[in-house]
Amino acid sequence: MAAWGELLAGVRGVLLDISGVLYDGGEGGGEPIAGSVEAVARLKRSPLKVRFCTNESQKSRGDLVGLLRRLGFDISEGEVTAPAPATCLILKERGLRPHLLVHDGVRSEFDQIDTSNPNCVVIADAGESFSYHNMNKAFQVLMELENPVLLSLGKGRYYKETSGLLLDVGPYMKALEYACGIEAEVVGKPSPEFFKSALQEMGVEAHQAIMIGDDIVGDVGGAQRCGMRALQVRTGKYRPSDEHHPEVKADGYVDNLAEAVDLLLQHTDK
Amino acid sequence: MAAWGELLAGVRGVLLDISGVLYDGGEGGGEPIAGSVEAVARLKRSPLKVRFCTNESQKSRGDLVGLLRRLGFDISEGEVTAPAPATCLILKERGLRPHLLVHDGVRSEFDQIDTSNPNCVVIADAGESFSYHNMNKAFQVLMELENPVLLSLGKGRYYKETSGLLLDVGPYMKALEYACGIEAEVVGKPSPEFFKSALQEMGVEAHQAIMIGDDIVGDVGGAQRCGMRALQVRTGKYRPSDEHHPEVKADGYVDNLAEAVDLLLQHTDK
Structure with a gap:
């Protein structure tokens, strides 16, 4: 002990x-x-x-x-x-306009952020929103950028809910990193x-x-x-x-x- | 030239x-x-x-x-x-019973394989079946195993359909590798x-x-x-x-x- x-x-x-x-x-x-x-x-x-x-x-x-x-x-x-308010500070400082792959529950934290004509992707623990369709959208945005920027709110592997272990944002961050050949910046x-x-x-x-x-x-x-x-x-x-x-x-x-x-x-x- | x-x-x-x-x-x-x-x-x-x-x-x-x-x-x-028939050979040789995270279109290739009480996960390009729910199921099977085995049919990053670039199995393989702290075996x-x-x-x-x-x-x-x-x-x-x-x-x-x-x-x- x-x-x-x-x-x-x-x-x-x-x-x-x-x-x-x-x-x-x-x-x-x-x-x-x-x-x-x-x-x-x-x-x-x-x-x-x-x-x-x-x-x-x-x-x-x-x-x-x-x-x-x-x-x-x-x-x-x-x-x-x-991490969400910390990310908003970074986005403003660097003039970044995110495509958001986030849970609907956290979207309001980004209300003051310009999301038109995205020049980066922000990924968070999106839960059920981690559909194949939404992952492809984030991937396609990154592949269109000359200098792709991926900000990830944490990189946790999994967490526990009362129903059992569930995948956190980290595995999906790794998926996009591998797909695009880039490295994410972790906030959190x-x-x-x-x-x-x-x-x-x-x-x-x-x-x-x-x-x-x-x-x-x-x-x-x-x-x-x-x-x-x-x-x-x-x-x-x-x-x-x-x-x-x-x-x-x-x-x-x-x-x-x-x-x-x-x-x-x-x-x-x- | x-x-x-x-x-x-x-x-x-x-x-x-x-x-x-x-x-x-x-x-x-x-x-x-x-x-x-x-x-x-x-x-x-x-x-x-x-x-x-x-x-x-x-x-x-x-x-x-x-x-x-x-x-x-x-x-x-x-x-x-x-890769599917090659995977079936490996499963039989090693006495592995897979949990399948695959597209419905390829499921018939595994008709002769015992999938009860799984002791490994087989992942393939599952397309729309790469839902958060299905990824969690594969993750939970791996986390329950003492020696988790993940077989991946290829590790491609993306492919092109007439509609544009789409995520292949590789990013999802990387996601499970990271979530479980393991390395997949690639067939293909x-x-x-x-x-x-x-x-x-x-x-x-x-x-x-x-x-x-x-x-x-x-x-x-x-x-x-x-x-x-x-x-x-x-x-x-x-x-x-x-x-x-x-x-x-x-x-x-x-x-x-x-x-x-x-x-x-x-x-x-x-």
């Missing part, structure tokens, strides 16, 4: 992944993971800073926060770092810029922060590469084989968010 | 790709590429051996040959090397075993054979790696950038199959 006191020394800020840590999505919105509602509440009453850092890209931030509040979580839109975890913007919003340094997530590569590996510590929860998409991942080793493994928060509140700020 | 006499010296057998060389698929079956019907007929009247080596995996060999005959081509089922071009079986069926050695195709990587690169010569036609999915491909250079480029056959009949067997 990890020496938790040593591991957690100096932690001032906590980054929480949402899906698979706070709740499992699914029919009717999904359900909270046991103990997570209470754990978030305790964390927010503590001296630790808290920020939610998610790759959720099927829903707008407003819809996501609305759902989480209905499930009992104390969370507001301003506390969430998500594990991109360092994305973690850094979350740290900045929280006002703590990387070495003072810890990430808690269910994704060994996207959450744990990504945060560690930015100089943060990271715990993996054994909920959500966690699989026992993650603890023997060939490249990434979490600083610690916990059964769920409740256990992580217990440890943080015991061992930090003493 | 290539010195054709030198390039074509000693050629005794010709391997022809089908889609993009003989015809472009599309609504109502598609249409022959100008001059190709006549070119195949001339080739078959010549002393050169001819074999059709295709990655077509939306149709059974019977359906494909039926279509080509209706378009005017002189071709029979026994002259076609295709550019797999060396597949080219070799076509050579064997034709009864010529690799150095006596030439491949004619529209795919710079799958046809040209694959054949060359087997010791064959290879021409790229400027029909089908050919794009001018193929002539500056960073890794593969064809032995020669021709406008279409008719030009290739003209050259072969002028310069071989003298």
Whole structure:
């Protein structure tokens, strides 16, 4: 077992992944993971800073926060770092007009973006919209461009809903990369810029922060590469084989968010 | 311009790709590429051996040959090397029971194969059947297996129909590889075993054979790696950038199959 006191020394800020840590999505919105509602509440009453850092890209931030509040979580839109608004900033800065291959639920995040005569493709977790027809449309737009640009909101392999494991945006990003012979730019975890913007919003340094997530590569590996510590929860998409991942080793493994928060509140700020 | 006499010296057998060389698929079956019907007929009247080596995996060999005959081509089922029958041999040899993610048109090729309680996934160019739902089913089967096996009928990036470029099986193979952290086994071009079986069926050695195709990587690169010569036609999915491909250079480029056959009949067997 990890020496938790040593591991957690100096932690001032906590980054929480949402899906698979706070709740499992699914029919009717999904359900909270046991103990997570209470754990978030305790964390927010503590001296630790808290920020939610998610790759959720099927829903707008407003819809996501609305759902989480209905499930009992104390969370507001301003506390969430998500890839869609970060992508909008990039599009504006670079004068890019996207063809959107995204879920209808997140389309409103792009309301202020010019999508006429596209000069790039933005791909997000589109769910059922990942039809052969829609994949071909995105592919054809890219093949028509002299300098094809593909922005991907995250590159997660899969996530867990109450019904089981489902494909995330990553596999479809890889499909378009291979089809067009290009490399996508990832906005979201594990991109360092994305973690850094979350740290900045929280006002703590990387070495003072810890990430808690269910994704060994996207959450744990990504945060560690930015100089943060990271715990993996054994909920959500966690699989026992993650603890023997060939490249990434979490600083610690916990059964769920409740256990992580217990440890943080015991061992930090003493 | 290539010195054709030198390039074509000693050629005794010709391997022809089908889609993009003989015809472009599309609504109502598609249409022959100008001059190709006549070119195949001339080739078959010549002393050169001819074999059709295709990655077509939306149709059974019977359906494909039926279509080509209706378009005017002189071709029979026994002259076609295709990945579906090659896959059936592998499945039987290794006692594999596939979950099939394939086009309905090719399903009959697997009639003799046990598909109960699957211990592998076979993916082919499934067209509209590449829905999010079907991709998730294949993904979930692989994730349940202790030693996941993914067989892919080809790994083409895209092909051309009369309506434009369409995604082939390769991008979807890459998507499942990434999602599951595995590597697929490719049956079909550019797999060396597949080219070799076509050579064997034709009864010529690799150095006596030439491949004619529209795919710079799958046809040209694959054949060359087997010791064959290879021409790229400027029909089908050919794009001018193929002539500056960073890794593969064809032995020669021709406008279409008719030009290739003209050259072969002028310069071989003298």
